[in-house]
Amino acid sequence: MTMSVASGSRAEGSPSEAADDRFQREIIDNVRPPVWRNPTFSGRYNLVVIGAGPGGVIAAREAAVLGAKVALVERDLIGGDRLNIGCVPSKTLIRTARLYAEMREAKNYGGRVPGKIAIGFATVMERMRRIQAHLSRADSARRLSEAGVDVYFGEARFAGSDTVAVAGAVLRFKKALIATGARPQTPPISGLAETGYLTNENVFNLTECPRRLLVVGGGPLGCELAQAFCRFGSHVIIAQDDPMFLPKEERDAAQILSDSLAYDGVEIHLNTTVVAVRKAGALKIVDLVSDDDKFSVSVDEILAGIGRSPNVEGMDLEAAGVAYDTEAGIHVDDFLRTSNPRIYAAGDVCLEHKFTHTAEASARIVVQNALFLGRQKLSALTIPWCTYTDPEIAHVGLYVREARQAAIPVRTFTILMHDVDRAVTDGEAEGFVKIHVRDGTDQILGATVVARHAGEMINEISLAIYAGIGLGVLARVIHAYPTQAEAIKMAADAYMRTRLTPTLKSRARRWLAR
Amino acid sequence: MAELLAQSDEDLLDRFQRAAFDYFLEQTNPLNGLVADTSRIGAPASIAVVGFALSCYPIGVERGWMARADAATRVLATLLFFWDGPQSEQPDAIGYKGFFYHFLDIRTGKRVWQSELSLIDTTFLLAGMLVASVYFSADTPQENEIRERVDAIYRRIDWQWARGGGTTVRQGWKPESGFLHYGWEGYSEAIILYVLGLASPSHPLPEHSFGAWNATYQWENIYDYEFLYAGPLFIHHFSHAWIDFDGIKDRFMQAKNSDYFENSRRATLVQREYARRNPHDFEGYGENCWGITANEGPGFKTLKTNGRDRRFFGYAARGVPYGPDDGTIDPCGALASLPFTPELAISALRHFCARYPEMIRDSRLPSGFNPTVSGDGASGWVSEGYFGLDQGIVVLMIENHRSRLIWNLMRQCPHIDRGLRRAGFTGGWLS
Numbered sequence: 001m002t003m004s005v006a007s008g009s010r011a012e013g014s015p016s017e018a019a020d021d022r023f024q025r026e027i028i029d030n031v032r033p034p035v036w037r038n039p040t041f042s043g044r045y046n047l048v049v050i051g052a053g054p055g056g057v058i059a060a061r062e063a064a065v066l067g068a069k070v071a072l073v074e075r076d077l078i079g080g081d082r083l084n085i086g087c088v089p090s091k092t093l094i095r096t097a098r099l100y101a102e103m104r105e106a107k108n109y110g111g112r113v114p115g116k117i118a119i120g121f122a123t124v125m126e127r128m129r130r131i132q133a134h135l136s137r138a139d140s141a142r143r144l145s146e147a148g149v150d151v152y153f154g155e156a157r158f159a160g161s162d163t164v165a166v167a168g169a170v171l172r173f174k175k176a177l178i179a180t181g182a183r184p185q186t187p188p189i190s191g192l193a194e195t196g197y198l199t200n201e202n203v204f205n206l207t208e209c210p211r212r213l214l215v216v217g218g219g220p221l222g223c224e225l226a227q228a229f230c231r232f233g234s235h236v237i238i239a240q241d242d243p244m245f246l247p248k249e250e251r252d253a254a255q256i257l258s259d260s261l262a263y264d265g266v267e268i269h270l271n272t273t274v275v276a277v278r279k280a281g282a283l284k285i286v287d288l289v290s291d292d293d294k295f296s297v298s299v300d301e302i303l304a305g306i307g308r309s310p311n312v313e314g315m316d317l318e319a320a321g322v323a324y325d326t327e328a329g330i331h332v333d334d335f336l337r338t339s340n341p342r343i344y345a346a347g348d349v350c351l352e353h354k355f356t357h358t359a360e361a362s363a364r365i366v367v368q369n370a371l372f373l374g375r376q377k378l379s380a381l382t383i384p385w386c387t388y389t390d391p392e393i394a395h396v397g398l399y400v401r402e403a404r405q406a407a408i409p410v411r412t413f414t415i416l417m418h419d420v421d422r423a424v425t426d427g428e429a430e431g432f433v434k435i436h437v438r439d440g441t442d443q444i445l446g447a448t449v450v451a452r453h454a455g456e457m458i459n460e461i462s463l464a465i466y467a468g469i470g471l472g473v474l475a476r477v478i479h480a481y482p483t484q485a486e487a488i489k490m491a492a493d494a495y496m497r498t499r500l501t502p503t504l505k506s507r508a509r510r511w512l513a514r
Numbered sequence: 515m516a517e518l519l520a521q522s523d524e525d526l527l528d529r530f531q532r533a534a535f536d537y538f539l540e541q542t543n544p545l546n547g548l549v550a551d552t553s554r555i556g557a558p559a560s561i562a563v564v565g566f567a568l569s570c571y572p573i574g575v576e577r578g579w580m581a582r583a584d585a586a587t588r589v590l591a592t593l594l595f596f597w598d599g600p601q602s603e604q605p606d607a608i609g610y611k612g613f614f615y616h617f618l619d620i621r622t623g624k625r626v627w628q629s630e631l632s633l634i635d636t637t638f639l640l641a642g643m644l645v646a647s648v649y650f651s652a653d654t655p656q657e658n659e660i661r662e663r664v665d666a667i668y669r670r671i672d673w674q675w676a677r678g679g680g681t682t683v684r685q686g687w688k689p690e691s692g693f694l695h696y697g698w699e700g701y702s703e704a705i706i707l708y709v710l711g712l713a714s715p716s717h718p719l720p721e722h723s724f725g726a727w728n729a730t731y732q733w734e735n736i737y738d739y740e741f742l743y744a745g746p747l748f749i750h751h752f753s754h755a756w757i758d759f760d761g762i763k764d765r766f767m768q769a770k771n772s773d774y775f776e777n778s779r780r781a782t783l784v785q786r787e788y789a790r791r792n793p794h795d796f797e798g799y800g801e802n803c804w805g806i807t808a809n810e811g812p813g814f815k816t817l818k819t820n821g822r823d824r825r826f827f828g829y830a831a832r833g834v835p836y837g838p839d840d841g842t843i844d845p846c847g848a849l850a851s852l853p854f855t856p857e858l859a860i861s862a863l864r865h866f867c868a869r870y871p872e873m874i875r876d877s878r879l880p881s882g883f884n885p886t887v888s889g890d891g892a893s894g895w896v897s898e899g900y901f902g903l904d905q906g907i908v909v910l911m912i913e914n915h916r917s918r919l920i921w922n923l924m925r926q927c928p929h930i931d932r933g934l935r936r937a938g939f940t941g942g943w944l945s
Contacts, residue, residue: 108822243696250732251699252745252836259838263825271695292628292690404729409769412734412743416835418793429793432836434734439769494735 023129030133030140031078032153038167039150045071046371048164048173050156050315053080055347055359056179057139062367064148071173072149073156073166078139080181081200081348082356088135089204090224092128094388097231101264101390109427119233121209128204158320161340175342175370178322178330179363180315182348185307187216191277195284197302210234210301214286216274217304218245220387223257225303227389230264237267237297239274239288246387250400253393253450256430260390277302310349334377335369336362344370351378358383382466386455391431394458397446397465400436409439413471413491417451420490422482428452433487435461435471435495442470442495449487457485471495515871523860524916530849530863531912533877535574537905538567547592548620552881553899558627559620562635564592566906568642569756569920572649573913586656589646593663596639599623601670605689612671612717613687614639630686630694633676637707640668641756644710644930648923665715668929673711673719681726683707683719699730701744705774706753713933724937728766736835737787741780742766745833747807747847748907750778754853755910757930758921761942773942779854786858788834796841797894798885802858802865805848806832809882809904811840812895819886826887841886842895845879846904850911872896879908 049056052074060072106113154167184199215226218240230236244254272290310329323331323339330345344366347359368374384396403410418429431450447461475492541550548559549567571585599608615625616632647664650657678684678693686694711719734743759774789804808831826840852859872891880897887895
């Protein structure tokens with residue numbers, strides 16, 4: 001094996017452009033070592049993985065554990081969006097933002113905060129980088145190599161149906177996995193590109209908290225960051241084209257989120273479209289339209305959080321016979337196989353649900369299907385998701401509208417968090433648990449949880465759906481008291497009470513009266 | 515107030531109904547039939563309130579509160595205004611495609627506030643017109659003309675256009691910007707809109723539009739009550755002011771072994787249960803103090819009450835149990851549940867009289883009060899003046915409870931019959 005020096009471009013706004021401190025240096029040392037020699041291997045890989053995001057790393061690690069000869073190719077930073085520009089930095093900021101919100105609410109908890117609450121944005125961002133550095137250790141280039149994965153840095157280009165060229169090397173493969181992820185879409189707003197705007201790729205590089213921030217779009221990322229920056233002291237304006245936030249979620253969840261954002265002080269404009277942006281000195285003037293109402297706002301920064309485009313460019317997919325389009329990404333069947341039977345895809349580059357856990361789950365399917373003649377199906381996955389606002393909004397399975405469109409009779413058991421002791425004691429009583437069942441049965445079709453820790457709570461319902469556990473069984477599962485997850489058992493108990501038909505009640509009365 | 519509380523339930527209801535009815539005598543421009551949205555100086559007319567007024571006049575005649583001829587004269591003046599007023603895409607028209615703008619200048623009839631061409635408010639107006647057309651059935655020139663005008667106005671409404679190319683009906687339209695870019699989702703007061711749209715003698719909605727709309731329904735078990743969920747209480751009232759849903763079922767309710775009347779009863783029980791639990795610890799809430807709905811509130815502001823920062827709203831669609839809720843009670847909303855839960859509604863009315871006498875003037879209930887916000891007396895903040903929609907729903911629902919007059923009139927209306935059947939309703943009085 002010989003070594004060559006890899007070359008590759010780095011995405012705009014990646015951590016390499018952020019503040020230069022010891023945490024930043026550790027991150028780079030882990031995810032893109034300044035000095036790295038790509039391996040050389042003249043044989044044929046069992047699996048070549050393109051893209052070292054969450055899906056790619058999982059696939060490479062699992063394949064290596066199972067004895068496969070694996071190459072992992074990354075053009076930028078190991079860890080992908082999750083570690084560098086996605087979940088890890090955003091959730092780190094959200095946690096600090098929540099702390100500030102709680103400090104302001106201290107009196108409602110019987111607490112007292114001495115003096116004025118001052119925001120130290122630089123320390124907020126430093127903590128973010130420290131945590132990124134910490135989490136980057138697990139999947140560093142060196143650790144992956146030690147786990148038996150050949151790590152290549154460089155642009156990957158297919159040179160044929162079973163070969164990939166990387167930084168001057170040609171890798172032959174039996175099977176390949178494309179896991180190149182997605183990137184933010186440029187919103188088609190007049191003047192926006194010229195004026196400049198933030199996305200998740202560069203918002204985490206900010207060194208000062210914007211005094212006034214416009215968030216375009218009320219999807220998950222837009223809502224999460226709107227709330228976080230508002231809690232950091234920005235005057236945040238959010239413009240959402242739809243009548244409510246998170247248009248795919250249940251309207252009651254969106255209503256609670258809207259109330260929560262307003263409570264934090266976010267200036268909300270629903271049914272409002274951003275039509276143009278222009279620069280006026282240091283400010284950005286944004287024109288908005290809501291039906292016949294036209295108005296403008298002045299802001300320091302604009303965050304455009306809408307939509308993501310799959311990364312399909314630059315790989316010469318045509319040379320490998322892999323079908324794709326620039327909107328849906330790489331075309332795959334239910335087994336995640338592309339139009340080239342040697343090549344599979346996983347994660348954001350091919351899936352509608354662009355989540356870290358979906359990328360990982362789909363990558364695991366690919367390892368089984370590609371290397372071990374597996375027949376695992378994407379459609380069999382039970383995929384929960386969560387928007388990490390405060391309160392969080394989590395969902396799994398079918399929505400009511402989806403069930404009804406499929407002609408499935410549906411019935412919903414709802415528990416309000418204000419009826420859950422632990423939520424009340426924690427001062428976190430906003431929200432609900434809604435569990436949808438097939439009418440006449442206890443089969444769980446789906447659920448939505450709105451609660452401070454909804455992302456933790458939804459996992460129990462995901463397990464129930466996956467394992468075929470109905471509300472009848474959940475009602476018999478002892479839940480620790482007091483916990484907020486008790487709401488799930490309370491929903492199951494509500495179901496059980498509906499089983500008490502007049503006949504059963506009558507029999508019970510007769511038995512007791514005997 | 516002690517004298518009021520000493521009255522029998524029937525007398526008490528009569529008194530509040532009469533007081534609410536008088537709103538329409540006081541706030542109507544007799545020249546064009548337009549009725550003020552509120553009793554506040556300078557308030558424009560609301561076409562929905564006109565619909566309530568047209569429904570109230572037969573009640574006034576039957577109760578001996580006005581002469582039949584006077585009522586017919588008012589009705590005809592109203593119909594002539596709406597028939598003769600300009601219909602076009604021009605901003606100075608009173609309507610377009612047969613629908614009407616939500617708010618009109620009460621004197622000139624011109625559109626105000628750049629208000630939207632409102633489908634639901636036109637529906638309530640049309641419902642009032644249909645009540646009048648059934649009630650004024652005499653073979654006299656005046657009453658014949660009433661029926662002819664109503665028929666002409668109904669035929670002019672283009673319900674198919676109101677879909678905006680979609681399957682379901684849009685919420686409104688403006689000449690400046692076209693259709694409002696949102697529709698109706700979930701159960702709402704729009705059920706009567708679909709019934710009248712489906713029944714149109716000239717431009718009927720397709721039958722599948724009703725199914726497409728109620729595909730967004732949610733059947734929920736909340737506080738151990740199973741019902742078709744909608745948060746604000748008025749949603750469970752407004753269509754019911756005109757249509758007797760007791761015992762008739764569409765496909766959705768057949769599958770749930772319920773009906774919309776029973777649904778409103780359960781929705782009321784959920785409201786009451788929410789108020790008893792009082793999750794946000796608002797002042798006053800309790801088993802006899804409920805009525806969380808679309809109404810006026812203390813204004814959009816944050817106030818510190820009992821050491822807590824709380825957000826309050828102005829006119830907003832408050833709802834249960836998901837909110838928004840700022841502690842504002844609509845006593846008219848509670849009273850409007852009378853046909854569904856008579857004992858609870860009367861208990862609430864007596865509680866309002868006993869506990870919050872200062873908010874009740876001349877036996878008329880305000881749009882809202884909020885004991886959590888400090889004010890003069892236990893009521894706290896009290897909405898100024900009166901809102902026509904509140905007074906209208908009180909008059910109609912008390913009457914439906916007392917005599918079923920509006921329900922019986924609308925049962926005789928062939929359009930209601932046809933619309934319900936096209937929506938898939940069967941059973942009960944439709945059999």
